[in-house]
Amino acid sequence: MNWRDRFSKFMYGRYGADQFSKFLLGLTIALCIISLFVPRRLGSLFSTLILLLIFYTYFRMFSRNIYKRAAENEKYMRILGSWRNKVANEKNLAGQRKYYHFYKCPECGQRIRIPKGHGKIQIRCPKCNATFIRRS
Ligand SMILES: [Zn+2]
Structure with a gap:
């Protein structure tokens, strides 16, 4: 059995990667880069965080509780979706x-x-049908 077969046998019934694990990986890389610029006394805090993130990411990938991991990913996708909506709304409003x-x-x-340029209206x-006067 070559390593590839071994790996797929090992991964059989396990959750694997998803969008949330890609996000965690990105976050880990970002923290690695940021950690290069933080003061030395914060260094160990960052390395601990990075290690925990790596540990958590692998824990999720190798997890056999597929249902729970999928629920986490769904939650992440929901948060991402609402955040994207919010950004789109803000952009729309600014326009x-x-x-x-x-x-x-x-x-x-x-x-x-109220459309602009009609004076006081x-x-x-x-x-609630209340009326008030404003400049347009
Ligand atoms: Zn009202």
């Missing part, structure tokens, strides 16, 4: 600020988008 004012309803706090909140 819209050129053409719109954003006001909060003084009554209920609802965010209202009365705004009616679509949620």
Whole structure:
């Protein structure tokens, strides 16, 4: 049996790599690079963190509890997804600020988008029907 067969036999029934382990690997590499620039007294803290990360990454890959590892990966993907959404929303909002004012309803706090360039106008909140005057 060559090493490749041995390895696939060893990995049989084990979880293997996923997106979360790629993230952990990236984090480990980032910490390795950062650790080159941190003060010496923080060095051992960083090496401990890096070792723990490596240990955890391998623990996950060789784990036989596939269900639990998949759940962890799903959680990671959810967090990543919501974070990406948030960034996209912020970008979208930044683009819209050129053409719109954003006001909060003084009554209920609802965010209202008003096109710019119409002078002072009365705004009616679509949620609670309160009216208020703002510059557009
Ligand atoms: Zn309102």
